Amino acid sequence: MNDLLIAYRLLRKKFKAGMFSKDFYEAFSYVEEKAFFKDLVYGVLRRQEYLDWVVNKFLRKKDIPPSIRTILRIGAYLILFTNIPNYAVVNETVNLVEKQSFRKLVNAILRNITKIPYLEHPKELYLKYSVPKWLLEYWKKFLPNDYLYSMLEYNLIPIKTSARVNKRKLTREQLNLENIKYTAHSPIGIIFETFNISPWELKEYIKGDITYQSESSQLIPLLIDFNKDEFILDACSAPGGKATEILELSDVKLYVNDIDASRIELVRNQFKRLNLRAEKFTIKDARKLNFDFKFDKILVDAPCSSLGTARRNPEVLRRQSPKNIKFLSSLQKEILTNIWTLLKQKGLLVYSTCTVTYEENTMNVKWLVEEKGGKIIDIRDKLENFKVKYLWDGYGALFYPDENLTPFYVSIILKE
Ligand SMILES: C[S@@+](CC[C@H](N)C(=O)[O-])C[C@H]1O[C@@H](n2cnc3c(N)ncnc32)[C@H](O)[C@@H]1O
Known part of the structure; x- marks a missing residue:
């Protein structure tokens, strides 16, 4: 052994x-x-x-x-x-x-x-559910019981690997893979029951037919209507899951940014593997990012406490602390403050996190709307079309976890 x-x-x-x-x-x-x-x-x-x-x-x-x-x-x-x-x-x-x-x-x-x-x-x-005591007490303060218990139960169950198919090349029905199921919410997602070889050696991955990505993450670009040649910014893009998906879904002019040079390399590699072209890659702190033109749509898939990823990464629950949640929440606020200035009038800001905290989700979007005057777009119908169960806080939606969906928060804000 x-x-x-x-x-x-x-x-x-x-x-x-x-x-x-x-x-x-x-x-x-x-x-x-x-x-x-x-x-x-x-x-x-x-x-x-x-x-x-x-x-x-x-x-x-x-x-x-x-x-x-x-x-x-x-x-x-x-x-x-x-x-x-x-x-x-x-x-x-x-x-x-x-x-x-x-x-x-x-x-x-x-x-x-x-x-x-x-x-x-x-x-x-x-x-019983193996969660740090402080975290359980914290969640109890703002989560309804049914959400909390559902998350705690699912957190004990390992999650299978998901991927999305490259819509530019094929549909999931055309994939010739054994041991897969279709995702229940994302129309472009598959779930691997087992792997016979390393996922990175799979022919379909190497050829660019599929990209490993959680189902929740796949849903974020699917909630946005992209128009041809629009200027889009992905402000926190690495490792590129959503950036590459956006370009598989639409012919937009995509600007791809991340603060971390080594992580931008990961994004570049994904673009190469998928044969996609970004308008530009930048390595900048999104709090200071600047362009001499404005964007139609901006995605801020923020650095966050990642508590919604515990099924993939159980250690995350023990890595976090109230202090870190506060720190991340103010970092996100600073990112939102700058990003808002890069958005066109009538442009859309898409804010998402893979976490379950009040400070990084509801509180930040509420703050943005009150401070900057944006208008919340109601995405509830869209989520229902994807059969996603969510908690709506008046600002955004927190996905309920299920067999393959992990908690994710998303809000779309219009700059009036
Ligand atoms: C949740 S991940 C993004 C995941 C990515 N959107 C995807 O779908 O694959 C957050 C990213 O934000 C980056 N980041 C952290 N602080 C940042 C900052 N101040 N400005 C820009 N990017 C930042 C991290 O390097 C990390 O790659």
Whole structure:
């Protein structure tokens, strides 16, 4: 079980650094196709609070070194959530313990866990759903119960990989791929049930027939009516999911910006792979971006706390803090302030985030409208056409999560 050691090292890194390092993503994509590894690392993160609760029942002294905590989480996860024989899990997990003095303890706790007859449910919701306590209390303040519970339930279920088909080349019905389903909301989306090879080696991806993108993200450009030769700005574009989609959907003059030069390279590569042409690429802070003409439509797919992506990235829930949400909210406000000046009269601003916070969504759009005088476009009919369930706050829509849709907020504002 070499995967176990890799998983342990990655999970340890996270606890040391407080968040995932770049190494995680590099190592992870290297072994992407290893389903067991993915299930293990993400599973441990997805169930972290719950696993700690189970482990703590058998610990007299709860204050144990982080390395031992990680090893116990791995062992508890494998025992409770996989079919691997218990004796193998206990042996292999105990082998991860470097300090001799802790081996006995880990062995004893894991053996106790193997004797648990069925999965118990703690009364406290944050333990049951494995969410940091502060975050659950925060969400309760502004989310209706049905939204909250639906999100918490779905967050425990890993999400399958989605992609969109390149509308310029083909429809999803013309794709010759096995093991796919169609997305329920996006008319250009597919869901992979399984992968036989690495997603990046798939012929359809290399040829530019498909692009990996979440279904929620696919829906954002589909909510906008683009007209030929309009001037469009994608202010925060990397890695280019929506920028490339916009050009697959329409013949517009697209300006593609991101603050991060290495991430703009990713966008350029996607444009090359898809054989698309942007009017211009810029590497600028959207708070200072400037052009000597104005745009018909601008997309601000803002840097955000990404809480809606927890099914793909369970660590995001633990990486965030009230302080960071506040910071991101004011960064977004500054971006919106500048971007508003780049928009034509009668132009449209599309603001979206993949997060579920009041400060980054409702509060920012409310502020923009009150401060700058924009008019909210009612997108509810459009969303209903795509059979999307949403929460409407009077400013924008927050998608309800479902089997394949992850929370996403979108607002369209007209500059009168
Ligand atoms: C949510 S991602 C955009 C995803 C992209 N629109 C897509 O669909 O693939 C946010 C992006 O904003 C960029 N960003 C962060 N701060 C920025 C700023 N001040 N100005 C411009 N871009 C910024 C980040 O580098 C990141 O690539």
